Amino acid sequence: MGTVSRGAPSRGGSLAAERRQAYLLVAPAVAVLAAVALYPIGAALWLSLHRHIVVFHERSFLGFANYRFLLADARFWSALGHTAYFTVVAVSAELALGLPLALILHEARRGRGLLRALVLIPWAIPTVVAAKLWAWLLNPSYGLINRLLGGADINWLGHPVLALHTAIVVDAWKTTPFVAILLLAGLQGIPEDIYRAARVDGASSFRIFRSITLPLLRPALALALLFRTLDALRVFDAIYVLTEGGPANTTETLSLYAYKTLMRAGDFGYGATLSVVTFLCVALAAAALVRGLGRGWEEAR
Amino acid sequence: MLALLSAACQRGHSPGERARLVFKYQPLWGDPAPLREHLARFAAENPDLDLRVETLPNSTDLIHQFFLTALEGGDDSFDVLVADVTWIPEFARAGWIADLSDGFPPDGLRAAFLPGPTDAVVLGGRTFAVPWYVDVGLLYVRTDLTPRAPRTYDELRSFARAAMERHPSLAGYLWQGRQYEGLSCNVYEAIWGHGGQAPEVGRRILLDTAAARTGLLYLHDLIASGISPPLVTSAAEEETRRVFQDGRAVFMRNWPYAWAELQAAGSPVRGRVGIAPLPSLSGQPGPGTLGGWQLAVNAHAPPERRRAAARLIAHLTSPEANLLMALAYGRNPARRATYADARLRAQAPMIADLAPLVEHARPRPVTPYYQLFTDLLQGEFSAAISGIRTPEQALARAQRQVDRLIGWAP
Numbered sequence: 001m002g003t004v005s006r007g008a009p010s011r012g013g014s015l016a017a018e019r020r021q022a023y024l025l026v027a028p029a030v031a032v033l034a035a036v037a038l039y040p041i042g043a044a045l046w047l048s049l050h051r052h053i054v055v056f057h058e059r060s061f062l063g064f065a066n067y068r069f070l071l072a073d074a075r076f077w078s079a080l081g082h083t084a085y086f087t088v089v090a091v092s093a094e095l096a097l098g099l100p101l102a103l104i105l106h107e108a109r110r111g112r113g114l115l116r117a118l119v120l121i122p123w124a125i126p127t128v129v130a131a132k133l134w135a136w137l138l139n140p141s142y143g144l145i146n147r148l149l150g151g152a153d154i155n156w157l158g159h160p161v162l163a164l165h166t167a168i169v170v171d172a173w174k175t176t177p178f179v180a181i182l183l184l185a186g187l188q189g190i191p192e193d194i195y196r197a198a199r200v201d202g203a204s205s206f207r208i209f210r211s212i213t214l215p216l217l218r219p220a221l222a223l224a225l226l227f228r229t230l231d232a233l234r235v236f237d238a239i240y241v242l243t244e245g246g247p248a249n250t251t252e253t254l255s256l257y258a259y260k261t262l263m264r265a266g267d268f269g270y271g272a273t274l275s276v277v278t279f280l281c282v283a284l285a286a287a288a289l290v291r292g293l294g295r296g297w298e299e300a301r
Numbered sequence: 302m303l304a305l306l307s308a309a310c311q312r313g314h315s316p317g318e319r320a321r322l323v324f325k326y327q328p329l330w331g332d333p334a335p336l337r338e339h340l341a342r343f344a345a346e347n348p349d350l351d352l353r354v355e356t357l358p359n360s361t362d363l364i365h366q367f368f369l370t371a372l373e374g375g376d377d378s379f380d381v382l383v384a385d386v387t388w389i390p391e392f393a394r395a396g397w398i399a400d401l402s403d404g405f406p407p408d409g410l411r412a413a414f415l416p417g418p419t420d421a422v423v424l425g426g427r428t429f430a431v432p433w434y435v436d437v438g439l440l441y442v443r444t445d446l447t448p449r450a451p452r453t454y455d456e457l458r459s460f461a462r463a464a465m466e467r468h469p470s471l472a473g474y475l476w477q478g479r480q481y482e483g484l485s486c487n488v489y490e491a492i493w494g495h496g497g498q499a500p501e502v503g504r505r506i507l508l509d510t511a512a513a514r515t516g517l518l519y520l521h522d523l524i525a526s527g528i529s530p531p532l533v534t535s536a537a538e539e540e541t542r543r544v545f546q547d548g549r550a551v552f553m554r555n556w557p558y559a560w561a562e563l564q565a566a567g568s569p570v571r572g573r574v575g576i577a578p579l580p581s582l583s584g585q586p587g588p589g590t591l592g593g594w595q596l597a598v599n600a601h602a603p604p605e606r607r608r609a610a611a612r613l614i615a616h617l618t619s620p621e622a623n624l625l626m627a628l629a630y631g632r633n634p635a636r637r638a639t640y641a642d643a644r645l646r647a648q649a650p651m652i653a654d655l656a657p658l659v660e661h662a663r664p665r666p667v668t669p670y671y672q673l674f675t676d677l678l679q680g681e682f683s684a685a686i687s688g689i690r691t692p693e694q695a696l697a698r699a700q701r702q703v704d705r706l707i708g709w710a711p
Contacts, residue, residue, distance in 0.1 A: 054373045055395045055669055069705075075680070140532040141472075141544045158479070158535030160689055246480025247534050248684030263366040265673045266391075267706070 047272035066273040087232040098179030123177040131241035186220025222293040319351040323379040335629035372397035377601040380610040393429040394669035398597040404611040417591040417662040432635030436592030437662040450577030473528040475541040476554040480683040486590035492516035494581035509696040517692035591662040
């Protein structure tokens with residue numbers, strides 16, 4: 001496009017020269033990306049093919065033995081299961097709650113700025129602080145939540161089934177505002193005259209929402225879905241603070257398992273294997289989402 | 302970013318002729334002045350040294366992570382470092398901390414310091430660290446609700462039940478059952494209290510023993526029978542301390558730090574709390590888990606700085622320093638003689654009363670593999686106490702995983 005807009009007669013030589021120049025211009029950015037993104041990924045991949053336990057200064061090449069062990073590692077599979085479950089439930093809840101919230105924020109006439117600021121508070125609190133706050137609220141013996149439930153004796157974070165769901169609630173509380181703000185931006189991008197035309201045609205509110213708002217909001221919804229899914233798949237801090245993976249690893253996610261293996265145990269080889277697999281899961285999910293959503297965008301147009 | 306870089310560059314050059322000596326430790330609660338003055342005396346006696354202190358994050362996990370990456374990377378920017386009691390074999394095996402046997406011969410250490418911490422820092426007849434202060438698991442008792450401190454597990458259960466019948470809102474016995482290192486401490490105490498060794502460290506690390514099964518079953522049954530409330534499965538130290546301090550429990554297992562809080566002005570249980578050794582099956586005082594911090598020397602530091610570092614450690618672990626740490630910071634002395642010191646008896650009688658408890662405090666398994674397997678164990682311990690798996694199943698799973706890890710190692 002550059003050649004055309006310049007209006008110069010397009011000759012083979014100058015095109016090649018221009019392409020060279022383009023490569024030169026992007027080279028620094030590519031080099032930086034390679035240094036900070038590709039090199040660590042490659043290094044982790046290489047490390048995952050080794051048995052490397054720092055304390056013992058052991059570093060021996062194993063090939064794919066770590067990966068074979070991973071396939072039989074019950075703790076890995078349960079961590080993968082928890083991660084997938086957490087992601088699906090948390091992201092669904094955040095979208096389901098974020099959309100109405102965005103609509104309310106969009107429609108609100110009075111106190112709009114204040115309302116938006118209030119909604120953003122959970123998102124603005126650092127995750128670790130928010131999780132610690134929730135841990136105290138959820139404390140079975142003197143937490144506010146049980147007191148509000150009339151002195152119920154519910155061990156939110158100590159019960160094997162409840163704990164993961166409690167973590168999902170905390171995550172939804174924390175990130176629903178983020179989804180809502182993304183969707184609000186999408187809502188504000190929809191031109192007002194379409195709504196006016198629909199109202200002139202006598203369309204009901206529900207019909208307007210279904211036929212105008214929702215389809216035109218699709219790109220924003222897709223973006224929110226993509227961001228939140230990738231974040232949720234890597235969830236670490238909230239769960240680390242709330243339960244450290246307990247009880248009995250029932251809230252352990254892939255990142256948490258990888259962290260414990262790397263930094264507590266010092267088993268760098270297997271820890272790297274877990275990190276690589278986590279990365280692959282996230283990359284696969286991203287690719288699938290981008291593909292699926294890309295198709296959605298085409299249709300929406 | 303640039304400012305950081307230039308600061309880092311400047312740090313490399315020592316100002317003037319004086320050698321820089323860096324002491325890296327975690328923050329101690331309380332007024333920093335007494336420790337600062339103590340360090341200033343060392344600086345005054347060693348004018349050739351430029352003594353610096355650098356603080357670490359206030360989280361054992363993060364400190365371990367820091368040392369793991371820094372020492373593995375050959376970092377020599379600090380000389381004296383603190384280490385948790387379970388890290389010494391690991392750091393020594395990795396060659397990250399220097400052999401201190403010349404300045405602190407094992408025999409001398411054994412004569413002056415408590416047996417538990419000495420066992421934790423003397424490995425294969427060589428000294429790798431010097432105990433700084435110690436911690437021990439113990440039992441807190443509500444003296445107004447019980448006839449006396451329970452000696453056996455049966456007494457613990459029956460005293461608790463009797464008090465709970467009189468006051469139905471009371472919890473019986475609080476301890477730390479969240480999936481973390483504190484749970485391991487509680488489980489080891491239960492195993493020792495049943496006469497077991499836990500885990501047995503030989504060529505194979507043996508976890509799945511009869512005593513271990515009994516210990517786990519005892520903890521599980523405390524919850525199942527209602528003596529311990531369900532909240533213990535998610536509780537760490539502070540969660541239990543707060544419930545106990547509110548006057549809502551009869552017994553609590555915790556570390557000595559809780560004493561000052563429980564007896565503080567305004568505490569609902571002030572004056573109604575006593576301490577005792579943990580109960581056991583036989584009625585002999587049950588050993589508490591040894592905790593606490595040690596001082597070691599970074600093996601990457603050059604020899605002359607290592608010698609200066611050893612002098613600083615001697616200064617920080619002297620009898621006078623032990624007393625200072627106890628009086629100013631409530632840290633329990635690692636030196637036996639300090640417990641008999643008249644000043645300690647007068648000003649911190651509770652710490653002096655800990656003498657028989659710290660004497661019998663037991664280290665967790667002293668092995669370089671400790672960090673490698675403790676995380677595996679915590680998951681299984683947690684499963685056993687909360688009833689997700691039976692103790693047999695949980696220990697068998699833990700044993701398989703540990704065998705896999707250790708079986709690989711030499």
